[in-house]
Each structure stands twice: as structure tokens, then as C-alpha cells.
Amino acid sequence: MPAMATQATIRQRFEAEFPNARKIFAQAQEVFPQGVTHDLRYLEPFPIYIDRAEGAYKWDVDGHRFIDFWSGHGSILLGHSHPEVVGAVQKQVARGTHLGACHELEIEWGRWVQKLMPSAEKVRFVSSGTEATLMALRLSRLFTGRSKVLKFAGHFHGWHDYLVPAADPPYEGASIPGLPAEVAGFTVVVPPNDADAVDRALASDPDIGCVILEPTGGHFGAVPIRGPFLHALRDLTRKHGRLLIFDEVISGFRVHPGGAQGLYGITPDLTTLAKILAGGLPGGCLAGRADILASLEFRPGKPKMKHPGTFNANPLSAAAGCATLRLVATGEPVRHASEMGKLLRQRLNRLFEEKGCDWVAYGEFSGWKLLPGYRGPRPTGDDFVPYSGALDKLDGPKNPALTHAFRQAMLLNGVDLAGLGGMTTAAHVESDIDRAIAAFSNALDLLREEALA
Numbered sequence: 047m048p049a050m051a052t053q054a055t056i057r058q059r060f061e062a063e064f065p066n067a068r069k070i071f072a073q074a075q076e077v078f079p080q081g082v083t084h085d086l087r088y089l090e091p092f093p094i095y096i097d098r099a100e101g102a103y104k105w106d107v108d109g110h111r112f113i114d115f116w117s118g119h120g121s122i123l124l125g126h127s128h129p130e131v132v133g134a135v136q137k138q139v140a141r142g143t144h145l146g147a148c149h150e151l152e153i154e155w156g157r158w159v160q161k162l163m164p165s166a167e168k169v170r171f172v173s174s175g176t177e178a179t180l181m182a183l184r185l186s187r188l189f190t191g192r193s194k195v196l197k198f199a200g201h202f203h204g205w206h207d208y209l210v211p212a213a214d215p216p217y218e219g220a221s222i223p224g225l226p227a228e229v230a231g232f233t234v235v236v237p238p239n240d241a242d243a244v245d246r247a248l249a250s251d252p253d254i255g256c257v258i259l260e261p262t263g264g265h266f267g268a269v270p271i272r273g274p275f276l277h278a279l280r281d282l283t284r285k286h287g288r289l290l291i292f293d294e295v296i297s298g299f300r301v302h303p304g305g306a307q308g309l310y311g312i313t314p315d316l317t318t319l320a321k322i323l324a325g326g327l328p329g330g331c332l333a334g335r336a337d338i339l340a341s342l343e344f345r346p347g348k349p350k351m352k353h354p355g356t357f358n359a360n361p362l363s364a365a366a367g368c369a370t371l372r373l374v375a376t377g378e379p380v381r382h383a384s385e386m387g388k389l390l391r392q393r394l395n396r397l398f399e400e401k402g403c404d405w406v407a408y409g410e411f412s413g414w415k416l417l418p419g420y421r422g423p424r425p426t427g428d429d430f431v432p433y434s435g436a437l438d439k440l441d442g443p444k445n446p447a448l449t450h451a452f453r454q455a456m457l458l459n460g461v462d463l464a465g466l467g468g469m470t471t472a473a474h475v476e477s478d479i480d481r482a483i484a485a486f487s488n489a490l491d492l493l494r495e496e497a498l499a
């Protein structure tokens with residue numbers, strides 16, 4: 047007698063649907079720790095392998111097309127392989143990938159930053175967001191003579207020693223593997239949106255030289271931050287004579303052509319940028335007050351911050367960055383990506399209600415987040431923030447079984463995303479949102495079969 051057919055689990059379906067990825071992953075495990083090159087690309091039982099990407103889509107080695115909401119970890123605003131970016135990079139690649147010299151494109155790239163970012167009196171290019179925030183802290187120490195930094199729980203600024211503490215839960219009392227306690231002692235952590243805590247910390251600790259934050263909220267708005275708190279920070283840092291650093295690696299050129307600073311009309315002392323800055327290629331920069339960046343200059347009798355960097359202002363990144371920022375300056379890519387983000391959030395919340403599902407979607411601009419197991423009033427408008435922004439509820443520990451199963455279920459339905467959320471781009475159109483909503487509906491059904499939703 048044939049065995050009784052049982053319903054395949056999400057994992058079984060995933061394994062059956064992505065056989066080539068499984069084979070490639072076996073090779074990757076021989077090369078990379080756990081087979082991956084970025085923590086967030088790790089997926090059980092194996093990740094997907096993407097072959098190419100264009101516009102709002104990417105295609106994998108198993109013949110699937112996905113609507114992409116991961117958007118190059120946020121570095122893609124115009125859509126993948128935008129023709130103007132491709133053309134600019136092709137033109138440059140034939141003229142040299144590394145000129146080992148100053149070049150004119152770097153000036154044009156820097157001028158776009160100056161034009162768009164209100165705080166950018168001067169600019170210095172680096173190769174990543176992590177490098178940009180590292181540079182911001184070193185320059186801050188040189189300028190203020192104070193060694194510590196104040197940051198907010200749940201804010202991510204890259205993986206270097208001084209800002210990796212409290213990037214992820216648990217936020218209190220957790221030691222970071224590989225980070226000496228002495229080094230961790232240079233980082234003071236306070237809860238987001240708590241101006242009194244900032245005031246107290248700055249008043250009581252003269253060693254704090256600067257305050258850094260993701261100006262629209264940690265992890266691109268998991269706990270949203272809005273204009274009034276940013277204005278309060280600007281006032282407090284001025285009152286106490288400390289520097290204010292906006293880490294706009296992800297919000298820069300995405301929430302407004304001028305980043306959060308352009309949107310809210312606040313000028314920080316320093317700004318870190320990457321991702322969209324380099325149009326989907328590697329690149330970052332520190333921008334800000336000329337008197338602070340002056341410590342990068344060779345000046346007789348004055349201390350200088352050493353700053354080499356083989357790929358600083360790389361011409362390919364400069365070409366992609368200039369092509370991208372030229373379009374960003376029109377305002378249209380940001381407007382459209384944000385409109386698609388809003389539409390997706392609205393439709394998701396409608397879907398959750400229709401299905402009687404206790405999930406909620408929230409977010410701002412082109413970002414969207416999902417909160418499973420939500421207990422509270424349903425959203426009535428797009429400025430909705432669940433649980434009044436409580437950190438432990440919005441950015442607490444995740445359930446890895448759920449996040450893995452959810453991503454697998456979404457991939458099975460032709461959508462890729464970043465954990466429990468993602469970003470829209472200027473390439474997404476309404477029909478992508480419609481198709482994504484159908485995929486969410488199917489994925490939730492699959493999760494329900496396993497009592498995960």
C-alpha cells in the first residue's frame with residue numbers, strides 16, 4: 047500500500063524548490079565559515095543563490111524570479127542595474143578601475159554630497175559605512191579631546207569595536223564576543239527617544255565627546271525617531287558642547303534627497319554616508335564641519351588623523367555614485383520609493399485584518415517592518431507606531447524559527463526580504479505590491495499550517 051501523503055513542511059518545500067542552491071551551498075561551506083559572507087545572508091537549511099538582478103527583481107540559480115525588497119541591503123534606491131548607473135560604470139571601467147591618483151570624478155561625487163547634505167562643508171571618502179563611523183569617532187576625539195561616544199540601544203553603525211555594543215538585543219549587560227571590556231567602556235548606551243537620559247549622561251560624564259544615532263531610528267526605524275527628538279538632541283549637544291553625528295548610511299538619500307537632516311532641517315556636526323551614496327557599489331564618506339575634518343589635513347604643529355585607504359573614492363564607485371545622486375537630486379526616486387513603501391504597509395495591514403492575523407506592519411518612507419504576535423489597536427494611519435515605540439517590544443529578541451520559516455515561505459512565493467521587513471525602491475510599481483501581497487497571504491497560510499502564525 048502506498049504511504050499516506052502528508053503535507054510537506056515549509057522547509058521540505060524549500061529544499062525541493064532550490065536544489066541548485068543546496069549544491070552550491072555545500073561548496074560554500076568548504077570556503078566560508080557556515081558558508082556565508084554576511085551574517086544576514088545566513089538562512090537555514092541553506093541560502094538562495096542569486097544569479098542576476100534588474101529593476102525590482104532578482105533571479106536565482108534555480109530559475110525563480112523574486113520581487114526584491116532587500117534592495118542591496120538598502121544600497122539600491124533606483125532599482126537594480128539602472129541603465130544610467132550601468133552606463134556610467136561601463137564607461138569608467140574601460141578607463142581604469144583604480145587610478146592610484148586623485149581624479150576629477152571624485153570631486154563631482156563630493157560636490158553632489160555637498161549639494162544634497164546640509165551638513166557637508168567638507169567630505170572624505172572611505173569604502174564602507176563601518177569605516178565612516180569609525181572615522182567620525184576618531185575625528186571627534188581629536189576635535190573635542192573627549193574619548194567616549196554616546197549611542198542609542200538598537201542603533202547599528204557597523205561592526206567596529208566602538209559602536210558594535212548594544213546594536214542588537216539584549217541591550218543591557220551583554221558582553222560582545224571578542225570585545226575587551228576596556229574598549230566597551232568607551233561606549234555609553236541610552237534608550238532611544240529619551241532626551242532626559244541623554245541630558246543626564248552628558249551632564250555627568252565629561253569624557254563623552256559625541257552623540258551618534260540613526261536619525262530615523264535604529265535598524266532603519268525599528269523604533270522610529272522623529273523630528274522633535276532630533277531637535278532636542280541638537281539643543282542638548284550644543285548646550286553641553288559635544289558633537290552630534292547623524293549616521294545616515296541608510297537614511298541618506300532614501301528618506302529625502304538631503305537625508306533626515308534635509309527632511310527635518312537639522313544640521314549635525316558630522317554625517318556618515320554609504321549605501322546609496324555609491325549607487326550600489328562599495329563606498330562611504332564622512333561629511334561635516336570643515337573645522338572638524340581639518341584634522342585630516344597636514345598642518346604644521348597640529349595633530350593629524352592618519353587616513354590612507356586603498357579604495358577611497360574609487361573611480362567605479364564615484365561613477366555609480368554620481369549617476370545615482372544626479373537622479374536622487376530630482377526628488378523623484380525618493381518620492382516614488384516612499385509612496386510604494388506606504389502602499390505596501392497599508393495593504394499589508396489590510397491583509398492581516400482580512401486574515402484575522404495578529405501581525406502588524408509599520409514604518410516610514412521606503413522602509414517597512416513586520417511585528418508578529420502584535421497585541422494592540424490596529425493602525426489607523428501611516429504614522430502609526432506599535433506599542434508607542436517600546437524598544438523591548440519593537441526591537442527585542444527575534445524568534446529565529448519564525449524568521450527563517452517566514453523568509454523561506456516568502457521565497458517559495460517569489461519575494462525576497464530582509465528578515466521581518468525590507469525596503470521599496472524607485473523601481474517597484476503597484477503591480478509588484480499586489481503580487482507581494484498575494485505572496486504574503488500564501489506565506490501566512492503556510493506558517494499557519496505549522497502553527498507559526
Ligand SMILES: Cc1ncc(COP(=O)(O)O)c(C=O)c1O
Pocket residue numbers: 119173174175176177179202203204205260293294295296297320321330
Ligand atoms: C545606519 C548604518 N550605519 C552603518 C552601517 C555599516 O555600513 P557598512 O555595511 O557599509 O559597513 C550600516 C549598514 O547596514 C547602517 O545601516
